[in-house]
Amino acid sequence: MAEEKKYSPGVEKYIREAKTFLARQEEIRTRMQRMKFDTIAVHGLYSLEEALNRNQGAIIEPLYLATSQGYRDSDELEAALAYLIPTWCYTRIANPTTYYLEYVLALLEGYKTGCETSCVVTSSGMAAIMMAVDPFLVKQKEGPEKINFVSSIQLYGGTYQHFSVRKMKERGIEVRWVLRPEDIEEWKAKIDENTRFLYVEAPSNPQQSFCDVKALADLAHSWEIPLIFDATCATPALMRPIAYGADIVVHSLTKSITTGGLAIGGALISKKPIVTRVKNDDPNFKASFAEYVKFWPYRDNGPAASPFNALMAINDLRTLRMRMDTVSQNCQKVAEFLEKHPRVYQVDYLGLPSYKLYPLAKKYMKLVDSDDGSGQEVNRYGHLMSFRVDGPPENARKVFDRFRIIFRATDLGRIKSVATIPAISTHQQQGEEARRMADIPPQLIRLCVGAENPDDIIEDLNQALNSL
Ligand SMILES: Cc1ncc(COP(=O)(O)O)c(C=O)c1O
Incomplete structure (x- = not known):
């Protein structure tokens, strides 16, 4: 809202009306904040x-869905377009x-x-x-x-x-x-x-x-x-x-x-x-x-x-907290499985105690409003992980091509498990040298674990890896 100055009585009327509305909105916001x-x-x-x-x-x-808002009269239009009252006038703006x-x-x-x-x-x-x-x-x-x-x-x-x-x-x-x-x-x-x-x-x-x-x-x-x-x-x-x-x-x-x-x-x-x-x-x-x-x-x-x-x-x-809890636990289980698989030479997941950045992530990644029984929030590390398949890059492609329920897609964060090979997809354009500096080899498969039963995802990964 622009700073206070004198406007025509018509515009002032809308500013007063807006103040009452904003005060009520502020009360609701403060209530929700608690x-x-x-x-x-x-x-x-x-x-x-x-x-x-x-x-x-x-x-x-x-x-x-309407692109724009209609106004009661020219005074309201003037007040709105000068940002003197809450308005949405046009969807590109609000x-x-x-x-x-x-x-x-x-x-x-x-x-x-x-x-x-x-x-x-x-x-x-x-x-x-x-x-x-x-x-x-x-x-x-x-x-x-x-x-x-x-x-x-x-x-x-x-x-x-x-x-x-x-x-x-x-x-x-x-x-x-x-x-x-x-x-x-x-x-x-x-x-x-x-x-x-x-x-x-x-x-x-x-x-x-x-x-x-x-x-x-x-x-x-x-x-x-x-x-x-x-x-x-x-x-x-x-x-x-x-x-x-x-x-x-x-x-x-x-x-x-x-x-x-x-x-x-x-x-x-x-x-x-x-x-x-x-x-x-x-x-x-x-x-x-x-x-x-x-x-x-x-x-x-x-x-x-x-x-x-x-x-x-x-x-x-609306369901963000509970979803992130479930998918993080699923991902944890899948990462622990992959870590032990003989065809996988590296698993990068912040939730694995063997992972180099685990102690740092443990300090910060916690499920909000949870309780581990001692008043502390429980650690959860999200549902994104990556793993590297043994042997030449073709091996990673073979494993990837054999997934039966995991979607091959340049996407993540889904309710369904999705995987990609970043070196040939999301990170293709940045070139080999930048990928090397960012540690993205062609053997790396990125996997984002969804809300399926993790045992079914493990089974899918197992059959794909064992095909090598
Ligand atoms: C960490 C991160 N930031 C930003 C983006 C870009 O988001 P969008 O695809 O919605 O433009 C992505 C997309 O994958 C992402 O993974």
């Missing part, structure tokens, strides 16, 4: 009151269905972090990543200027391409790669006064790399720069990086959050305020970054989500 994770996920901000007064009692959030998703995600990502948060939902995870990083890469002075950011190299292939081609090659922005994100000294050595932010994905897709979240956030803040965190594989049910100091969290909603596999989407959630040295005239840039993005670059660049996809995500999100 509830448990599952309750927030199930209800979000869609209250009984809103259903009865504004939506004919519908118990599920309504789907607003939409009521998408708004429900934004609020529930802000609450879930901020849950038990002690921080206030805001959220903007986008058309895809890549759009959320672009919206998160671009505002920090603007020039700050006249003439030539050196700009860099420091990122883990262990990233989803699309993010790697975005950083190395769109940012580095096309825009001349230097990306300084960190090869071992768990090593804080490597991050330290790469930051300087021209660094605009740190970027990390954890657990990473597909390598299962991880980092010391708190140490990384502290390091970023010692340089007065933000930590941007892709927490897609964790979801807020297993880790909320804002609790450890991260400034901005991005998600591909397409993955475990919308497990049903019927919608593409992304989300950017920011802590209020974020840490940054970048100057911007809008106070929201620092105070509520996601709102800044929504009001300005999002409006001007056009990465809005489809309201239909937003509703799909809202619906799947």
Whole structure:
């Protein structure tokens, strides 16, 4: 909302009306903030009151497919387009269905972090990543200027391409790669006064790399720069990086959050305020970054989500915690089986005590609102893992081609188990050298375990591996 100044009596009337509405919304938000994770996920901000007064009692959030909103008169139109009242005017700018998703995600990502948060939902995870990083890469002075950011190299292939081609090659922005994100000294050595932010994905897709979240956030803040965190594989049910100091969290909603596999989407959630040295005239840039993005670059660049996809995500999100519990336990069982299989020479899964990053992940990856009997939350490590098949790369292809129920697809986070060979799919374009640096050999099969009975998945893997 823009700052207070005098408007015509007609416009003022709508501003007063909006204030009453916003005060009531704030009461509902505060009430929900006191509830448990599952309750927030199930209800979000869609209250009984809103259903009865504004939506004919519908118990599920309504789907607003209309592209635009009509106004009562010119005063309301003027107030709306000046952002003086809550409005959605046009779906590229805002939409009521998408708004429900934004609020529930802000609450879930901020849950038990002690921080206030805001959220903007986008058309895809890549759009959320672009919206998160671009505002920090603007020039700050006249003439030539050196700009860099420091990122883990262990990233989803699309993010790697975005950083190395769109940012580095096309825009001349230097990306300084960190090869071992768990090593804080490597991050330290790469930051300087021209660094605009740190970027990390954890657990990473597909390598299962991880980092010391708190140490990384502290390091970023010692340089007065933000930590941007892709927490897609964790979801807020297993880790909320804002609790450890991260400034901005991005998600591909397409993955475990919308497990049903019927919608593409992304989300950017920011802590209020974020840490940054970048100057911007809008106070929201620092105070509520996601709102800044929504009001300005999002409006001007056009990465809005489809309201239909937003509703799909809202619906799947309600059961996020219990689903992540089940699929994590399934994945654990499958990883333990693969670890013992003679045809497999390496299993990368954060939940395996033999895995090098297990102690670090154990510190951070916990099922929210669970109890191990001693008042501690139980560890859960998600449903993404990878394994490497003995022998030449053709062996991995043979095993892959023999799966009977596991889907061969460049997808993850599904309710159904899916597998891919990243070197020939998601990470094909980044080339052999970058794959070597990111530790993605052609023998590696990425597997995301779904909610089937894990014994059936184990049986499928066993018959495929034994065919060698
Ligand atoms: C960790 C991670 N981040 C971001 C993305 C990009 O998300 P989307 O496909 O929704 O654009 C993906 C996609 O696989 C991913 O795995």
